[in-house]
Amino acid sequence: MGKKFDISLKNMTQEIHRLIHQDGLSDLIGGYLLIYSGILSLFNPFPTSELGSILELSCLSFGIALQIFLRRKFVFPRVGIIRPPPINRRARKIILAIMLSIILFCVVSLPIAVISPPFIDTLNAKLDSLDWKLLIYEGSIFIWLMGGMFFIFELFYAIWLKLPRIFFSTFLFLIGMIFGSTGVFMGIPLIYCQIIYLVTGCVLVIIGLHTFRNFLKKYPVLHEGENTIEGGFKMGGAPKDWSTDGRDSDE
Amino acid sequence: MSDQYEKIQEINNLDQIIHAKARLLIMSYIYVSDRADFRFLHVQTGLSWGNLSTHISKLEETGYVTIKKKIIQKKTYTTALITKEGKKAFEEYKERIMNIFS
Numbered sequence: 086m087g088k089k090f091d092i093s094l095k096n097m098t099q100e101i102h103r104l105i106h107q108d109g110l111s112d113l114i115g116g117y118l119l120i121y122s123g124i125l126s127l128f129n130p131f132p133t134s135e136l137g138s139i140l141e142l143s144c145l146s147f148g149i150a151l152q153i154f155l156r157r158k159f160v161f162p163r164v165g166i167i168r169p170p171p172i173n174r175r176a177r178k179i180i181l182a183i184m185l186s187i188i189l190f191c192v193v194s195l196p197i198a199v200i201s202p203p204f205i206d207t208l209n210a211k212l213d214s215l216d217w218k219l220l221i222y223e224g225s226i227f228i229w230l231m232g233g234m235f236f237i238f239e240l241f242y243a244i245w246l247k248l249p250r251i252f253f254s255t256f257l258f259l260i261g262m263i264f265g266s267t268g269v270f271m272g273i274p275l276i277y278c279q280i281i282y283l284v285t286g287c288v289l290v291i292i293g294l295h296t297f298r299n300f301l302k303k304y305p306v307l308h309e310g311e312n313t314i315e316g317g318f319k320m321g322g323a324p325k326d327w328s329t330d331g332r333d334s335d336e
Numbered sequence: 337m338s339d340q341y342e343k344i345q346e347i348n349n350l351d352q353i354i355h356a357k358a359r360l361l362i363m364s365y366i367y368v369s370d371r372a373d374f375r376f377l378h379v380q381t382g383l384s385w386g387n388l389s390t391h392i393s394k395l396e397e398t399g400y401v402t403i404k405k406k407i408i409q410k411k412t413y414t415t416a417l418i419t420k421e422g423k424k425a426f427e428e429y430k431e432r433i434m435n436i437f438s
Contacts, residue, residue, distance in 0.1 A: 164376055304379070
């Protein structure tokens with residue numbers, strides 16, 4: 086009857102993280118984002134105006150809203166509201182402390198810097214002498230760098246969860262995003278960049294749909310109070326001789 | 337001999353609220369994720385709704401968890417949140433168990 090009774094906290098943490106990724110919605114939305122980026126770069130009717138940016142932002146917001154809607158409609162009624170447990174409580178505290186220090190530094194130092202006239206003069210001088218082409222090039226290096234760091238993080242995460250799909254999806258998403266957005270600066274023709282967006286997006290959507298379909302099949306809709314699990318225990322855990330009235334035989 | 341006697345005493349001193357099999361499983365899940373939804377606990381532990389509810393009520397009576405309910409798209413979601421006492425009790429329980437087997 087499934088796996089054996091397991092109360093290892095590490096295994097439980099892994100189990101919860103795996104459950105979060107079982108719905109395939111992140112693949113689906115990642116694919117959608119790539120496809121809409123490809124379509125927009127092909128057919129954006131307002132490529133240089135503010136309307137173009139508004140259109141891009143509204144599509145992005147729609148993707149996020151769609152994910153929230155799908156999660157509420159299909160995932161929560163099946164496995165409940167799951168919150169990812171921290172992988173390492175100590176690491177979380179260190180990251181939080183660093184982030185808080187940066188925020189505190191910005192909050193304290195920025196107003197002082199902005200109100201001082203020498204700062205404004207220096208800022209104006211720098212903005213006047215900026216080489217925008219170089220900035221865009223450096224921007225693409227920044228995207229590569231961030232993408233690389235994210236990829237390494239996801240690689241370790243996938244190994245830790247023993248879930249190769251996460252690694253593969255992240256790889257595809259980054260290939261699409263990085264080559265799609267910065268390919269032009271590497272000499273790749275624009276049309277190929279758009280094709281990269283669309284192809285990687287479509288593959289991700291297919292993976293997401295397949296995973297989502299399997300998820301819906303595996304987990305039926307649960308209504309609190311209605312027993313739908315037939316004496317079986319997912320953890321393989323609770324044996325049938327466990328009490329059903331809240332009292333324990335060993336009490 | 338005295339060492340063994342101490343370990344037996346230590347077993348007797350274990351928190352019996354947590355030590356019960358079903359509640360240990362429930363508490364472990366709530367401990368690792370700070371809060372756990374009833375549907376999630378039902379799927380993961382395989383306990384029946386009634387059994388789950390009774391065990392969680394007992395944990396709530398002891399002050400180890402608090403219960404919160406919310407409605408999303410006309411469906412009720414009950415969540416059990418671990419309290420400071422619950423966290424402390426679970427950590428103490430874990431430590432005692434480790435001591436017994438050390």
